Every structure is written in structure tokens, then in C-alpha cells.
Amino acid sequence: MLGVQLAQLHDGDRPGVAEALDLVAGFDDALVHGFARLGEERAAALTALAGAVAASPLGPAVSEAADKVAAGSIGEEHLTALAGARTALLGAVHDALLDRLDTALGRTRAAWEESASTAAPADNLLSGSRSWLHELGITGWRGVDHDLVSSSGQTLEALLAEPRLRRLAVLLDGLAAELRASCPIATMARLPVRRWADLWTRAVLLSQPGARPAASVEPVTGRLLVLGADVHEHGTAVQVQVHGVLEPAGGAPTRLVRASVAAAKVDTIVGPAVWRLLAGHPVLLTALAERRSLDLADMPLSSSGDLAWQDDKATVGAPADPFATARLQLANANAPAVPPLERHPIRISEPVLLEDYETDGDRWTLDGHSIRVDLDRLPASGPLTPELVAASSACIGLVRWDAGGWRVQPLAVQATVKRKPVEAHTGDWAQGPTDPKVVKAEAKAGDAVAVLRERAGRLLRE
Amino acid sequence: MNADEDAWERGSGVRVVPPVQPRKLAKVPFVEMADGRLQGVVSSGSDIARVYVSSITAGTHGFNCSTNNNRPCGGLGGSSPCKHLRSLVDEAVLQYGRERVARYLQIEVGEDDHLMEGLEGTRESAPAAVVFSRFLRHLAYLELPVTTEPVAEMHWFPATRAVI
Structure with a gap:
């Protein structure tokens, strides 16, 4: 930029x-006080x-x-x-x-193209979710107690078992964990008012029965140049979203695309260990760790810019410097449309390159114009630290918007540390940490994933 | 209200639950603060196939420890907790931080005292089967298949560095 x-x-x-x-x-x-009050x-x-x-x-x-809710008649359909x-x-x-x-x-952005609808999921799973959300809405955050949080347990378990409802399950699980950790909410000094209303609202929409519009999908062949990895995580889920530029074979215009891989986890699996949960996608992880391009053959790409990643439709290609990709390709690549139901400011995450800025705390300034740097979105699973970011002079990042302002979330930086140039990317540790200090700390703590899998193997199949 | 607090309440991607700290899981594979208790599962020191279910109630500090088959722990007295309960508290402190555990259990002790010294309860009955099934559910997360359909909702949950 x-x-x-x-x-x-x-x-x-x-x-x-x-x-x-x-x-x-x-x-x-x-919603803070409840629709009943x-x-x-x-x-x-x-x-x-x-x-x-x-x-x-x-x-x-x-x-x-x-009208109805104001009059005290609060049906599910009204809250919906x-x-x-x-x-x-x-x-x-x-x-x-x-x-x-x-x-x-x-940036040029494609128009939304819709094809067939997805099949409707079983309503008995969704109705449990709807009634819990209804109860939350009536009660309000201030009235939520342990019992109300725990009453989501069975519904959640059933939702998690249905891969087609993973989005709703992951969302409800994240919300329930925050409510549980915040109990008793009545005495909390302040509430994440916008956030919880966001999560509640999206969950209500995802709990509606019936088919949904789906993006159109086409197979693509070509070269994927990785820009960086955006890591999302809560106690029981981790998602890595890889942003890149696709050069379609045959010379069609380049496109901004993303590949997402998500795994369920538990709260004690944190830091670099989360990559081990994604080890079933070695081609993608190798490209991240070794900063290489990927050659795709007939990989499904939806009109939302999302590759339905299948490791066997990709091969690891030649080394490809993400900063070179950002410098040479980012300006001309076409951006995809945003699916209608995903339109919310939190979803804005546009890859950009920033260079030659002046850093001052959490703000970067270029020619007298500044933007805030989001230091809260630096994952513990990679080598980016606030110190490296502060010492940086070039950055590949995602532009985001939250709480009334624009900010940039670093995915990779080039910095000078002790007069030596260093480069760090969030995906550098995709095949294990490369920093000796982190390797040592990991070895000391033991392999959390292996310990828990061993227990699971013994106890769940007894 | 200052500007930061105002921005926090208007923020969509703000952090509510602090990330937990990594710890060795072999001895105490499961710790949680839920349902008004600090509860978890502690491996037996002698028998690899046996685990203890230990819990301490917030506020009253009533405690219990038994095997997952509901046999009472031999080390447990009427007013004295066993070594499994001590391990549970130690690991909870590693995982959540001392302050969060003390606040949840409502324990008041001096800065240099072990949290166990602030426990004021006695032995009470506890739902070991419920806690154990929560542990099994916890483990079941690791059996769920990896998905490649983008979860747009995860944008609300950025990965962050642990704050110590």
C-alpha cells in the first residue's frame, strides 16, 4: 500500500x-439485558x-x-x-x-455467482441450537449462568458429529466457552457487547432450516503463489487460511484465492503444536514451511475465492518468495466476491504489501498517513512477535476493520535485528518450529497431541 | 469509560478468554473450570490403566477424588485432600495462571502460599462420572475429521500470542 x-x-x-x-x-x-426485559x-x-x-x-x-417482542411475545421466528x-x-x-x-x-472484485443450493441439513440438529439461542436471547447476557451454558452440551456434541454443520458447531462452541469462562456474567464490569451479539446473530442464521445458496465451483489448474497464512484459533478449533495468487494455466488473469484447513482441538494444544493437527495436508504445509509455490491440477475453486483444498491435487513447486509475489502480482490480481451470508466487517481480510513505513508503537506511517498494526493477531504458532513487527520495514499483511477503524494484521515481515536482515512468516513453523529456543521449550513440555491421542485411543475404544 | 474500553465493547474480534499456557499433559491430562468446580483427571502413579477424577467446588471448597469407576481415593481424608487434588491445582495454575484459579475457586492466601493452603472445605460427594464423561468428550475432539470448507466464523477468533 x-x-x-x-x-x-x-x-x-x-x-x-x-x-x-x-x-x-x-x-x-x-441482548445484554434480554429480550424479556x-x-x-x-x-x-x-x-x-x-x-x-x-x-x-x-x-x-x-x-x-x-412489535411482538416489545409486547412480551418472544417467538423464535421473531428473534430470527x-x-x-x-x-x-x-x-x-x-x-x-x-x-x-x-x-x-x-482492486477489481468479481461479482457473486451462485449455483445450486446446498442440501438442507437435518432439522433436529438445528432445532436444538435454535432453542438454546432463543433461551440466551430471552435471558440476556447479564442473566447467563453455568446451567444455561451447560445446557448447550448435548446439542453441541450432536452438531460436532455432523461435518456439514461444522461452521455452526465451531461457532457455538466458541461462544459457549466464552460464556462459561465469564460466569457469573451479572457481575462482569464490562461485556464484549458487539462481539457476543455478532456470534449470537450468526449462529441464529446458521441454525435456520432449509437449503442455502452455494457458490459456483470450477476446477482450476495452474500455479499458486503463497502470500501468507492467517491463523484462527479458539479452545477447540484451529483454522489456517492460506492466501495466495493463482496463475491459471493458459494465461487467464491472476486471481486472489485462499485455501482453508480446519481441525478440532482442545485448549491444551496451543502454539506450534497446532500444526501437527493439520499434518494430513503435507503438501500445503511443506509449501508454507519451505516458502514454495504449489502446482494445482483440477483443484475445485468456488466463486468466493476458496479452494476446496485436496492435497492430492497439488504438488510442491519451486521456491517462491512471498514478498516477490506481493511486489509483482498483488496489484493486478482479481479479488473474488464475498458470499452474501458472510458479509460482515469481521470478514474483511485483504492481502496487501506495505514497505518503507515508519513504526511508532502500534502505528505505521507512510508519507504522513498512518494505519494501526493489529498486534493481537500474531499467532503463537509462528515466529512473528511484536518486537519483530516493531523492527520491520516491509510487511505482507491483511487489511481488516474492527471497532470503528482500519488496521493491518501482519502475515510476514522483513526486519533488521542486530543489524542483520531477518524475515519471518506466520507459516514458517508449519512443519515444526525452526527457532532452537522454541524447539527446546516444545521438547520440555512434551507432545500434547501425542499424549492426548494415546489417551483417546485407549479410553474411547475400551 | 475511556476510549479503549469503549472500543473493546464495540469490537467484534476482541479477546474474551485468555489463551491457556502449554504444560506437560502426561500426569494431569485434563483440567477445567466448569460447572462451578475446578475438576479434572489425574493419572495414577502406579497403574497406567487407572485414572483419578478430582474436583474442588468453587466457593465452598468441598473436594473429592475417586477412580473413574467410583472407588474412593485411598489418600483422601475427611478434611485433608490427596496428592491428586494437589496435582490438579498445580496443573490448573500452570494452565490458567494462579490468579484466575484463585479467583474462580475464591481462595484467599498470601502471595507465597500454595493455593491448597487456602482451601477451607471438607470432603463432599462429587459427580465423578460426569467429569469423566466430560474428559471423554474432550478427547473426542481429536477424533473429528479435518475439514477444508472455509469456516468464515473463525475470523471472530484470531490466533493470538499467550500473555503471561
Whole structure:
């Protein structure tokens, strides 16, 4: 990114964004206290939310829901309609922000293409999730206790066993763990108000019965040049999302794509050990660890830019420096569309290259324009540390937006440490740590994955 | 409210649960603070096939320890906890940090004292079978297949460096 692009990113507020977020905040406040205890002010906030979507197809359902809930009749369908309205508003905020970012970067984005719908999952699994979320909505975060958190247990277990519902299961598990760790919530000084409302709302939508629109999928052949790995993690899940530039065979325009691999885990598997859970995808991990390109043959690619990764459709190619890829390819690669139901500001994660900036604490400045560096998104499974980031002069990162501001999450940095150039990427330890100190610490702690797998092997098949 | 707190409440990707610290799992493979108890599973020192289920209730500090087949632990007295309970507390401190464990159990001890010295409860009955089945569920996560369908919801859960 250039200074002038940073300037464009921050150039004035997008009309409507602040107003939309105010309406969302009204809904979120209702969820803090519970829909059963609305009071006049929070009921008015729901009416305002309904007013904002009145002209959309959601309008009548949301308006009815706001009235009914204010009158104390809180059906599942009413909370679903309100969740839909909140989702629509944040979807619009997402679109406005992403458009601002694309404009600043000069990035071309494909239009959404939909093909067939996915098959509808079994409703008995979803109904358990809906009724737990309904109970949470009525009670409000302030009223959540151990019993209400624990009552999600059976539903969660059933959801986890169904791979097609993994998204919902992983989301509910993450939310339940946060609620459990926060009990008693009534006495918490402050609540993650926006976050929990986000998680609740998305879970309500993912719990709806029926088929969903799916992205169109085509097989692609060509060379994948890796930019970097974005690591996501909570107590019982880890996901690695590899961003790269695809050069399709035959010379079609290059495209920004991602490959995602996710594994279930437990909270005691942390740091570099999480890579061991993904060892079933050695081709992808080798490319990350050795900074090599990947040759793809008929790998399914959906219109959302997501490769449905299959290790046997890829081979490890020649060494490929991600910084060279970012310098030479990033500006011209076409970006994919965002699936309609995923539109939320948290999903914005656009790869960029930043160079020759001045660092000052958690801000980087280029030609007088600055952006915040997200030091909370440096995974313990890789070599990037706040110190390295502070000493850096070039960075491949993801531009994100949260809590009202833009920020950049480093995926790789080039830095000078003790007058020597060093380079670090989040995926460097994909085949095990390369830093002797970390190797030693790991050896001392023992192999958590192996210990637990051994126990599982003995106890679960007794 | 200052600007940082305000931003935290308006943040979507903020951290709520601190990441746990890595620790050796062989002796105490499972520790959790859940259902109002510090509870977990402790390996027997003598028999590889045997494990103990140990728990301490938050607030009252009532404790218990038994094998997963519900045989009472021989080391347990009416008012004195056994070595398995001590291991449970030690490993919980490694995993969650001393402050979090003390706050959860509501233990008040001097800075240099072992948390066990702050326990004020006596032996009480405890749902060993429930805790053990939670351990089995915990292990079952490792048997779930790896998926390659993107989980968009994981953007809410960034991997972070542990804060000590």
C-alpha cells in the first residue's frame, strides 16, 4: 500500500455507516439485558432497527417482530427476523467498507455467482441450537449462568458429529466457552457487547432450516503463489487460511484465492503444536514451511475465492518468495466476491504489501498517513512477535476493520535485528518450529497431541 | 469509560478468554473450570490403566477424588485432600495462571502460599462420572475429521500470542 492509498482509506466517513452501527448497538444492548426485559428505550431501538430495513423484503417480518417482542411475545421466528435485520445492516456496512478498500487499492472484485443450493441439513440438529439461542436471547447476557451454558452440551456434541454443520458447531462452541469462562456474567464490569451479539446473530442464521445458496465451483489448474497464512484459533478449533495468487494455466488473469484447513482441538494444544493437527495436508504445509509455490491440477475453486483444498491435487513447486509475489502480482490480481451470508466487517481480510513505513508503537506511517498494526493477531504458532513487527520495514499483511477503524494484521515481515536482515512468516513453523529456543521449550513440555491421542485411543475404544 | 474500553465493547474480534499456557499433559491430562468446580483427571502413579477424577467446588471448597469407576481415593481424608487434588491445582495454575484459579475457586492466601493452603472445605460427594464423561468428550475432539470448507466464523477468533 502507498501513503496515498492509506489516505484514501481514511478519507472521511462513508455516509450511513455510523448510523447503521448505532442501530446495531441498540439491538446489542437489548441482548445484554434480554429480550424479556426490554423497557421502553430498548423497545424503541428495535423499532428503529425495523424502520431501517422497512423498504427491504425483510421489512414486514422485522416490523412485526419488533412489535411482538416489545409486547412480551418472544417467538423464535421473531428473534430470527431481528437477527436478519441486524445481519442486513452489517452486510451493508461490510459492502461500504470493502468498496472503500477496493477503491483505495485499485482492486477489481468479481461479482457473486451462485449455483445450486446446498442440501438442507437435518432439522433436529438445528432445532436444538435454535432453542438454546432463543433461551440466551430471552435471558440476556447479564442473566447467563453455568446451567444455561451447560445446557448447550448435548446439542453441541450432536452438531460436532455432523461435518456439514461444522461452521455452526465451531461457532457455538466458541461462544459457549466464552460464556462459561465469564460466569457469573451479572457481575462482569464490562461485556464484549458487539462481539457476543455478532456470534449470537450468526449462529441464529446458521441454525435456520432449509437449503442455502452455494457458490459456483470450477476446477482450476495452474500455479499458486503463497502470500501468507492467517491463523484462527479458539479452545477447540484451529483454522489456517492460506492466501495466495493463482496463475491459471493458459494465461487467464491472476486471481486472489485462499485455501482453508480446519481441525478440532482442545485448549491444551496451543502454539506450534497446532500444526501437527493439520499434518494430513503435507503438501500445503511443506509449501508454507519451505516458502514454495504449489502446482494445482483440477483443484475445485468456488466463486468466493476458496479452494476446496485436496492435497492430492497439488504438488510442491519451486521456491517462491512471498514478498516477490506481493511486489509483482498483488496489484493486478482479481479479488473474488464475498458470499452474501458472510458479509460482515469481521470478514474483511485483504492481502496487501506495505514497505518503507515508519513504526511508532502500534502505528505505521507512510508519507504522513498512518494505519494501526493489529498486534493481537500474531499467532503463537509462528515466529512473528511484536518486537519483530516493531523492527520491520516491509510487511505482507491483511487489511481488516474492527471497532470503528482500519488496521493491518501482519502475515510476514522483513526486519533488521542486530543489524542483520531477518524475515519471518506466520507459516514458517508449519512443519515444526525452526527457532532452537522454541524447539527446546516444545521438547520440555512434551507432545500434547501425542499424549492426548494415546489417551483417546485407549479410553474411547475400551 | 475511556476510549479503549469503549472500543473493546464495540469490537467484534476482541479477546474474551485468555489463551491457556502449554504444560506437560502426561500426569494431569485434563483440567477445567466448569460447572462451578475446578475438576479434572489425574493419572495414577502406579497403574497406567487407572485414572483419578478430582474436583474442588468453587466457593465452598468441598473436594473429592475417586477412580473413574467410583472407588474412593485411598489418600483422601475427611478434611485433608490427596496428592491428586494437589496435582490438579498445580496443573490448573500452570494452565490458567494462579490468579484466575484463585479467583474462580475464591481462595484467599498470601502471595507465597500454595493455593491448597487456602482451601477451607471438607470432603463432599462429587459427580465423578460426569467429569469423566466430560474428559471423554474432550478427547473426542481429536477424533473429528479435518475439514477444508472455509469456516468464515473463525475470523471472530484470531490466533493470538499467550500473555503471561
